[in-house]
Amino acid sequence: MRRTTFRASILPVATACQSPAVNGAKRCRMHGGKGIGAPEGNRNAWRYGRRSAYISAAVRYMRELAQQVREMDR
Numbered sequence: 001m002r003r004t005t006f007r008a009s010i011l012p013v014a015t016a017c018q019s020p021a022v023n024g025a026k027r028c029r030m031h032g033g034k035g036i037g038a039p040e041g042n043r044n045a046w047r048y049g050r051r052s053a054y055i056s057a058a059v060r061y062m063r064e065l066a067q068q069v070r071e072m073d074r
Contacts (some may be wrong), residue, residue, distance in 0.1 A: 019028035044051065 004071050017028050017031055019030060021027060049055075
């Protein structure tokens, strides 16, 4: 196995980011400007996934069936 030696002269020097800060923030857009995650009220989740119309209709149907079964047992 070949051993390599650490040579600091070829490594870049760690300096602060040179990009300007975003308006109203202390950091640049690439290192955490104003963005704090996904937008509130993400409407894309309603089209696909748990909140889609198809799933909501299926859940509603299953609840109605379960209620009917409970009423038959009484």
